[in-house]
Amino acid sequence: MRPALLLVLLAALACGNTPEDDARDALGDTDHRYGGGTGPLHRPGQPCLLCHGFQLAGTVYRFEDDRAGVEGAIVHVTDDMGRSSTATTNSSGNFFVTRGGELEADDDGELELPYELEYPLTVEIEHEAITRPMRSLIWREGSCAHCHGPETSETSAGRIVLEDTP
């Protein structure tokens, strides 16, 4: 009896959360705008790759204080091999780059690439007459919100925005 009990205890101890589990849990039920659906519009501004196997994904806003993202913003991505591609944000401002069989950009925010992006990545956003390059390179993180959190702080560059707040 005792060895069996010990085994159960050991098994329970081995079932701890990973940091990714904790990060997902920390997001909680915060998809207020889109009501918690699982489509391409959901959870704008959140770190997409915590749950999804995208290559790169994020949300573009016009101003940092905006509650909704910008539809139709173009995200130019160039990888270390010099391959350039563009994704277009959907109505919640989301875009996401996936790996697929052929190059295909959809109006739901998806850009399907027939190759794996090679880091580092150079990124520029464009909308109407505005273009804004990201000053630093992306070296390893595919979730834009990992570095571009909802608030600008010591650990976050703030949202991806087309314009600084006037």
Add this chain to the structure above:
Amino acid sequence: MRVALALLVLLAGCGPEVGTDPIATPDLAAYDSVHPYLEGRCATLDCHGDPGRPLRLFSETGLRAPGVDRDAELQPQERMANGWALVSVDPGADPETHLLMLKPLAENEGGMHHVGDTVWATRDDPGYRCLLGWLRADADVTWESACTAAADEWSVPPLAP
């Protein structure tokens, strides 16, 4: 049992000497020579600007020290913290075998596995020569031209007006 315990205590006291090597103290006066390269190549928020990763580096476009505005230029406390973080990767080690020099170096060049992948394919890389010169606090300042070359390739461009 007591003898074994005494032996264990003695062994625990036999660590390497720390603080006797010249690079146990960072050359903070020369830190600005290496910073532009480090900011662009190492200190982004998704690499060593992530406070959860080893070798935490502060920079203007990456992690900021508590209370520092995001757009402020590098502050003295950030410069000092970076200098100490760099040498503290491997306290007291010789510059050539310092973990700071081996982790980014290609394994077939004598380097070590680096989660952020190989940074320097060879020891001729300007970034390698830049950091090594700074670690050595070389009186011969030719290493600073390596820092300039490394920064030309990797530094973060200034803010557009």
